[in-house]
Amino acid sequence: MIKTNIAIIGGGPAGLAAAIAAHNKGIKDIILFERDKELGGILNQCIHDGFGLHKFKTRLTGPEYAGRYIDEIKKTQVDIRLNHMVTNISDDLAITLVNEDRGAYKVQAKAIVLAMGCRERPRGALNIPGSRPAGIYTAGTVQKLVNMEGKLPGKNIVILGSGDIGLIMARRMTLEGANVKAVCEMMPYSSGLTRNVVQCLNDFNIPLKLSHTVTRILGDKRIEGVEISRLDQNLKPIPGSEEIMECDTLILSVGLIPENDIIFGVNMTMNQFTGGPMIDNNLMTDKPGIFSCGNCLHVHDLVDYVSEESTLAGERAAEFVLKEKLPQQEKIPLKCGENVRYIVPGYITKESIEPVTVMFRVTKPMNDCRISIYCDDIQLMAAKRQRCTPGESERITLSKERVRTILEKGSITVSVSE
Amino acid sequence: MEKQIICIQCPVGCSVTVKHDGQNIKGISGNKCSKGKFYVQSEFICSNRVLTSTVLCKTEKGILPLPVKTDGEIPLHLLRDAVTQLRKNTYTAPVKTGDKICSDILGTGIDVVATKDLL
Ligand SMILES: Cc1cc2nc3c(=O)[nH]c(=O)nc-3n(C[C@H](O)[C@H](O)[C@H](O)COP(=O)(O)OP(=O)(O)OC[C@H]3O[C@@H](n4cnc5c(N)ncnc54)[C@H](O)[C@@H]3O)c2cc1C
Numbered sequence: 001m002i003k004t005n006i007a008i009i010g011g012g013p014a015g016l017a018a019a020i021a022a023h024n025k026g027i028k029d030i031i032l033f034e035r036d037k038e039l040g041g042i043l044n045q046c047i048h049d050g051f052g053l054h055k056f057k058t059r060l061t062g063p064e065y066a067g068r069y070i071d072e073i074k075k076t077q078v079d080i081r082l083n084h085m086v087t088n089i090s091d092d093l094a095i096t097l098v099n100e101d102r103g104a105y106k107v108q109a110k111a112i113v114l115a116m117g118c119r120e121r122p123r124g125a126l127n128i129p130g131s132r133p134a135g136i137y138t139a140g141t142v143q144k145l146v147n148m149e150g151k152l153p154g155k156n157i158v159i160l161g162s163g164d165i166g167l168i169m170a171r172r173m174t175l176e177g178a179n180v181k182a183v184c185e186m187m188p189y190s191s192g193l194t195r196n197v198v199q200c201l202n203d204f205n206i207p208l209k210l211s212h213t214v215t216r217i218l219g220d221k222r223i224e225g226v227e228i229s230r231l232d233q234n235l236k237p238i239p240g241s242e243e244i245m246e247c248d249t250l251i252l253s254v255g256l257i258p259e260n261d262i263i264f265g266v267n268m269t270m271n272q273f274t275g276g277p278m279i280d281n282n283l284m285t286d287k288p289g290i291f292s293c294g295n296c297l298h299v300h301d302l303v304d305y306v307s308e309e310s311t312l313a314g315e316r317a318a319e320f321v322l323k324e325k326l327p328q329q330e331k332i333p334l335k336c337g338e339n340v341r342y343i344v345p346g347y348i349t350k351e352s353i354e355p356v357t358v359m360f361r362v363t364k365p366m367n368d369c370r371i372s373i374y375c376d377d378i379q380l381m382a383a384k385r386q387r388c389t390p391g392e393s394e395r396i397t398l399s400k401e402r403v404r405t406i407l408e409k410g411s412i413t414v415s416v417s418e
Numbered sequence: 419m420e421k422q423i424i425c426i427q428c429p430v431g432c433s434v435t436v437k438h439d440g441q442n443i444k445g446i447s448g449n450k451c452s453k454g455k456f457y458v459q460s461e462f463i464c465s466n467r468v469l470t471s472t473v474l475c476k477t478e479k480g481i482l483p484l485p486v487k488t489d490g491e492i493p494l495h496l497l498r499d500a501v502t503q504l505r506k507n508t509y510t511a512p513v514k515t516g517d518k519i520c521s522d523i524l525g526t527g528i529d530v531v532a533t534k535d536l537l
């Protein structure tokens with residue numbers, strides 16, 4: 001069996017940053033597996049700009065952002081294997097892969113960095129009554145179709161869900177000559193960034209119908225229209241509020257979920273709220289030697305933070321291989337307090353001596369709020385935010401001193417109040 | 419007359435009302451801070467945006483979309499025309515990130531550049 005020090009799974013921004021970081025730590029024997037024919041991951045289809053504001057202090061498009069890391073990894077000795085799909089990881093860190101030319105084979109790794117990204121929620125998860133005609137797509141599929149294949153899915157379009165990808169595609173298709181009739185959002189607030197609502201919808205007078213959903217799909221072979229209804233406070237359609245909108249295309253932009261099918265055979269704890277594995281502040285799962293970063297850990301809003309997090313994962317994987325740090329046993333869990341849906345990382349290890357950055361999402365939109373971090377009953381720190389929404393994750397860095405206090409007290413809770 | 423402009427300078431997203439006579443601003447209200455005032459003032463005069471799009475490019479593997487962007491902001495009302503203008507030509511590989519695809523698009527003084535290498 002082929003042996004390697006570190007195997008990186010996925011060649012998107014997460015995998016690229018992790019591979020480069022591990023290489024820079026002195027590990028020469030690294031293999032990166034990517035199932036696609038090129039590196040860059042989902043950024044290849046995100047041709048709009050706005051990436052890299054934090055990391056490079058300039059507005060890059062997706063391919064430009066990816067290009068910077070691709071140029072860099074090409075200068076290293078990392079063994080990049082494109083068209084290689086990982087199908088399974090075993091409990092002893094053996095990886096099974098398939099490739100058209102080489103068939104199926106196995107690689108034994110000392111450490112693995114998971115960087116498989118996320119995928120879109122499948123349509124089946126949405127229970128819309130009516131037929132299932134052609135002309136219904138997810139936003140990511142449309143993004144790929146328009147930006148990578150140069151095809152428009154239709155002329156008259158309705159979008160369900162106000163996720164950022166759907167908003168960005170509303171603008172893109174409008175500029176390409178399509179008529180985007182409306183974006184319907186079940187919740188009373190948009191799940192996308194305000195910036196995208198303004199620049200992708202308002203700029204083109206596309207209505208955003210909050211508290212509305214598609215209640216029926218019309219058409220037989222091809223979609224001919226949708227029935228949309230207003231929802232009450234309990235998200236139930238209000239009888240009599242139905243309205244028919246003719247369209248030839250319905251686009252679903254209803255959220256992303258981490259892609260982790262290949263690790264289901266590994267004995268590790270998953271976080272039911274993020275859909276990714278539970279990790280400690282070294283990005284290590286509770287299977288020693290397996291690390292996770294990027295969108296397969298939890299869905300990120302900004303690729304800049306994916307790169308930062310994945311760099312740390314690559315460094316820690318390198319240290320693990322070099323035995324600079326042994327697998328940590330004792331860990332303090334981070335608890336979600338009031339109005340907090342999830343926190344990443346899930347644990348802080350007892351030996352931690354460096355600052356720890358935590359990311360979390362709130363359960364509902366709030367104005368003039370206060371983020372509080374508690375150790376038992378003692379308030380460790382507080383931060384003010386003018387606004388927090390579930391669509392924008394929050395970040396807080398705990399200083400070395402605060403990490404020390406947390407480890408002494410043995411507990412930490414993050415909560416947000418209005 | 420009144421115009422609503424949402425400020426996007428911070429996550430609060432204030433809905434700002436601009437009173438005007440078609441030409442000049444007569445009053446601004448609804449902004450929680452002064453950043454919002456400056457933002458709506460410039461938005462009212464002329465909204466400018468970066469355009470990202472794709473153009474067709476001849477490569478060894480056939481005709482592929484090449485992602486491009488304007489090298490700076492152009493007026494919002496020119497975005498559609500700019501897309502139409504760019505679609506008139508087919509370009510030829512190899513192209514490198516940053517290569518100029520079109521100079522001075524629609525007389526704006528702004529160039530359009532490639533955002534990906536295409537061989
Ligand atoms: C459809 C879609 C559109 C998006 N659009 C935007 C946007 O417009 N703006 C924005 O800021 N963010 C966007 N995002 C979020 C964006 O994905 C992240 O910011 C960032 O790209 C995450 O990086 P990543 O490396 O974790 O994942 P990805 O970029 O998804 O990369 C994961 C890589 O792993 C590979 N892979 C997965 N499984 C395997 C396997 N089993 N074997 C081998 N390789 C594998 C994939 O092919 C892919 O190349 C979008 C996400 C999706 C899904």
Ligand code: SF4
Nearest residue numbers: 425428431432451454
């Ligand atoms: S006006 Fe001030 S507070 Fe309101 S959105 Fe703009 S920057 Fe934020």
